[in-house]
Amino acid sequence: MIVSEGTTPKRRFSFRSDRLCLDFAATLMFRGTEQPQELLDSPATLSAWALGGAIVSRSIACNGNDLAHAVELREAIYRLAITRITGRASASADLRAVVNRHGRRSPVAVVLDSEGALTRSGSMAAVLASIARDAIELLGGPDAQRLRQCGRDGCTRMFVDRSRGCNRRWCGMRECGNRVNAATYRRRKHHDPNHASTRFLGTKRENEGDDR
Numbered sequence: 350m351i352v353s354e355g356t357t358p359k360r361r362f363s364f365r366s367d368r369l370c371l372d373f374a375a376t377l378m379f380r381g382t383e384q385p386q387e388l389l390d391s392p393a394t395l396s397a398w399a400l401g402g403a404i405v406s407r408s409i410a411c412n413g414n415d416l417a418h419a420v421e422l423r424e425a426i427y428r429l430a431i432t433r434i435t436g437r438a439s440a441s442a443d444l445r446a447v448v449n450r451h452g453r454r455s456p457v458a459v460v461l462d463s464e465g466a467l468t469r470s471g472s473m474a475a476v477l478a479s480i481a482r483d484a485i486e487l488l489g490g491p492d493a494q495r496l497r498q499c500g501r502d503g504c505t506r507m508f509v510d511r512s513r514g515c516n517r518r519w520c521g522m523r524e525c526g527n528r529v530n531a532a533t534y535r536r537r538k539h540h541d542p543n544h545a546s547t548r549f550l551g552t553k554r555e556n557e558g559d560d561r
C-alpha cells in the first residue's frame with residue numbers, strides 16, 4: 350500500500366513489509382549509503398505517517414520531542430532486526446531497553462464507534478507504544494524466523510517472508526523485484542541479444558512467485 354498524506358502531499362509512504370514496526374524502520378531509506386533519505390523530517394510528517402499507516406484514525410498532534418523519541422525507537426528496532434537477520438553481535442541490551450520502555454506504555458486504543466466502525470485513537474506516545482509492541486512480538490515470536498532484508502542493492506527495507514517456500518527476495522515486486530528483473534534483462538540483452546527475451550520471461554515468472 351502506498352499513500353500520500355497530510356501536510357506533505359507529495360511525500361509517499363509505503364507500507365509493504367507486512368509488519369508495522371518494519372514499515373516504521375524503513376522510514377530511513379538507503380541506509381549505509383552516502384545519501385540516506387530521512388522520511389520523518391518533521392513532527393508533521395511523523396503525524397502524517399501514523400495516519401497514512403492507519404495506526405490512528407484521525408490526525409494527531411506531534412511535537413519535536415515525539416519525533417526524537419520516534420527516531421530513537423526506529424533505530425533501535427532496525428538494529429535489533431538487522432542483528433537478527435545477519436547474526437552479527439550488537440549492543441542489544443541498550444536497544445532492547447529502548448524498545449521495552451516504549452512497549453510498556455499504553456498503546457493506541459481500538460473501539461467501535463456509534464456507527465459500528467473501528468476507530469483507533471491515542472497520542473503519539475501511544476503510537477510509538479503500538480509500534481514497539483509490534484517489534485517485541487515480531488522479534489520475540491515465530492515470525493522472527495521469517496525476517497528478511499530486501500535483496501536489491503541499495504534497498505534496506507526488511508519484511509516478513511510469508512511465501513510458501515520461504516524464498517521471497519524483494520520487499521515489493523513493483524518497487525524492487527521488477528527493477529532488478531529489468532536490469533537483468535538489459536544486461537543480458539546487451540551480452541546476448543538473441544536469447545534475452547526468453548530468458549527475461551523465465552526470470553520474471555520465477556521471481557513473481559517469490560513475492561506477494
Ligand SMILES: [Zn+2]
Nearest residue numbers: 499504520525
Ligand atoms: Zn526493496
